[in-house]
Amino acid sequence: MTEKDKQTEEKIFEAATEVFEEKGMDGARMQDIADRAGINKALLHYYYRTKDHLFETVFQLLAGKMLRKFAPVFEKDLTLEEKIRFFFQQHITFMQENPRLPSFVLNEINRNPDRIKKLLKNVDFKKLWMKIEEQHKDELEKYNITIDNIPQIMSTIAAISVFPFAARGILEGIFENLGVEFDTYIEERKGFAADFVIGALQSRKASK
Amino acid sequence: MTEKDKQTEEKIFEAATEVFEEKGMDGARMQDIADRAGINKALLHYYYRTKDHLFETVFQLLAGKMLRKFAPVFEKDLTLEEKIRFFFQQHITFMQENPRLPSFVLNEINRNPDRIKKLLKNVDFKKLWMKIEEQHKDELEKYNITIDNIPQIMSTIAAISVFPFAARGILEGIFENLGVEFDTYIEERKGFAADFVIGALQSRKASK
DNA sequence: ATATAGTTTAACTAATTGGTCAAATATATA
C-alpha cells in the first residue's frame, strides 16, 4: 500500500518534472504528465489536487536542489582558488545530469518573481559573506574582493557556469556551424571556467 | 488607409511583443494581445492569420535584433581591448532598453531549437573568425586565443553580459537581501565586465 | 469472509481559447 503509494507518487513526480522542464508551466498538459506516469488523469488529480499545486511542488524541490548546489562550497576547508575549481567542477557536473534545469528555473522565476522569495527566505547572505570573510581574509585582500564588488564577482561566476545550459539552444546552433560538440565543450568548461576566473582575480592584485 | 493600416499593424506588433515577452508563446493569449492593441480579436486574426504566424514574426524580428547587436563589434577599427569595452557598453545598454528580451529569446529557442537555425543560416562563423584573426593577429597571439578556445572565450563574454538579465528574477531576490539595486548593479557591470575579461585574458600571456 | 479504507478508472462538465463568418462601417475610386 504505502509501497505502491510511493511508487505512484514517485512516478508522477518524475513525469511532472520531465514535462514541466520541457514545456514550462504554461505549455505542460496534465494529460501528458498522466500518460508519461502511466496513469489516468483523475489519479493525477487525486495525488496533487491542481496543476498549480503539482507545479509548485515540483518547482520548489528542483529549484531548491539547484540553489543548494552552491552551498557546499562555503563549507569546505579549501583555499579560495581550490574552492573556485571545486565549485565549477561540482556545479557543471550537476547540470550535465540535469541539463534542462537551469533554463526551467530561471524562466519560471522571471515569469513569477515571487517564487524565489520562498526559496531565499532562509538564506542570510550577509552572514554568508562574513563567513567567507573570516575564512579567506588575506586572499580576499590580495584579490581586492570586498562586500561592494561581491555581487559582480559572484554573479560572474554563476554566469560562466550556468549560461551554457541556459543558452544551450543557441550555442548548439552556433557550434554545429563550427563542428564543435556541446558535450565536449561542457567537459572542457569545468577547467576553463576556473582558470578564467582565477586569472581575472589575479589581475586585480594591482588595483586598489 | 496605408497610414491607418500601418498604425494598426504597428500597434498589434508592439502589443504582441509585450505579451509574448511577458508570458512566452504558450502563456500568451490572443485576446490579451488584442486588448493591449486596443482592437478586436477578429481584427488580430485578419492581420496575422494564426497565433503561430504572429509569434514567428515577432520572434524572428526580436531575436534577429538581439543577435545583430553582436555584429558591429567585428566591424569597428579598435584594438581588441577597446572592442571588449565597446561590446559590453553597447550590449548591456541595449538590454537595459529591452530587459525581457534575453530571457524570452533564450527560452523560446530552448523550447524549439529549430528556430535558431533560420536566424543563423546566413552567418558564417568560420569567416568571422578569419576576419578577427587578420585584424588582431598579434593580440590574439599575445592572449593565446586560438580557433580551439574561441568557443569558450566567446561564450564566456556572452555569459557575463547576458546572464544578469536572463537571471534577473533570482538576482533581484538576492540583491533585495543585500540592499543592492539591480539598476545600479547593471550600470556598474558595463565597466566591471570589461575589466574582468581583459584581466583574465592578460593572465593567459604566461600559458603556451 | 467481509467490512473498511485507500486506489484507480471511464465518462463527464465547465471554462477557456484559437479561429471563423457574415454583417456593418469606413475609405478610396470612377
Place this chain on the structure above:
DNA sequence: TATATATTTGACCAATTAGTTAAACTATAT
C-alpha cells in the same frame, strides 16, 4: 454620388483542457 474595396466588429463554433464524480477494484485488518 455611386460603386468597389479594405477594415472592423459582435456573435459564434469547435477543440482543448483542468478538474469532478460516481462507481469499480484492491488490499488489509478484524
